[in-house]
Amino acid sequence: xxAASREQGRTPAHPEIGDVPLQQVLEALVDPVRxxxxxxxxxSGEDRACGTFDLTVSKSTAxxxxxxxxxxxxxxxxxxxxxxxxxxxxxEVDAAFPGLLDAVLGRGEA
Amino acid sequence: xxAASREQGRTPAHPEIGDVPLQQVLEALVDPVRxxxxxxxxxSGEDRACGTFDLTVSKSTAxxxxxxxxxxxxxxxxxxxxxxxxxxxxxEVDAAFPGLLDAVLGRGEA
Numbered sequence: 001x002x003a004a005s006r007e008q009g010r011t012p013a014h015p016e017i018g019d020v021p022l023q024q025v026l027e028a029l030v031d032p033v034r035x036x037x038x039x040x041x042x043x044s045g046e047d048r049a050c051g052t053f054d055l056t057v058s059k060s061t062a063x064x065x066x067x068x069x070x071x072x073x074x075x076x077x078x079x080x081x082x083x084x085x086x087x088x089x090x091x092e093v094d095a096a097f098p099g100l101l102d103a104v105l106g107r108g109e110a
Numbered sequence: 111x112x113a114a115s116r117e118q119g120r121t122p123a124h125p126e127i128g129d130v131p132l133q134q135v136l137e138a139l140v141d142p143v144r145x146x147x148x149x150x151x152x153x154s155g156e157d158r159a160c161g162t163f164d165l166t167v168s169k170s171t172a173x174x175x176x177x178x179x180x181x182x183x184x185x186x187x188x189x190x191x192x193x194x195x196x197x198x199x200x201x202e203v204d205a206a207f208p209g210l211l212d213a214v215l216g217r218g219e220a
Contacts, residue, residue, distance in 0.1 A: 022217060023142060030136045097217065099209020107132060107207065 017073025018096045028072035041088035049083040127183025128206045138182035151198035152215045159193040
């Protein structure tokens, strides 16, 4: 029980993308590092721990980018042990903005 | 002939969106004033002169926004008399980024 509530305390807020303004979603997508993160999730189709992404930025900058993506409703994050696992909200994004992910990530261009 | 070449001299460059980097297209779309311009073209389905848009920015700022949209391959512009007419490159954008315009403009949100 203590473990469960501790786990809950570490789970950051997750807005649903349908509640996020379009402006915020586009601002999340306009950054190439953030698109790189989304593309790795999109291409692999799997959840990924933060440390496994091929990023050229510092750890704290990477954390900022993951936060922006989560706050825009594009990814969810959860702890697995000490790793923060990232999941692309593919179904939710496709429902709120049909075609957006495929248009932005499907051309194979950073 | 002189009229034709003068006309040509006034026609600005029009890159095709398929040749425009995704980054540039997203930077064009991230600005709400520019999305407002696109939305008016998208909703009306008609060509529109620059002066007929419902914009809250100065004329020179508006000109800048039209230029950014044209340079990203999202609109074309041509002179009709002294008016600059704007056309949404719907077919071209849909071919290069299927679903993008509908996702960004179709939700009825600025």
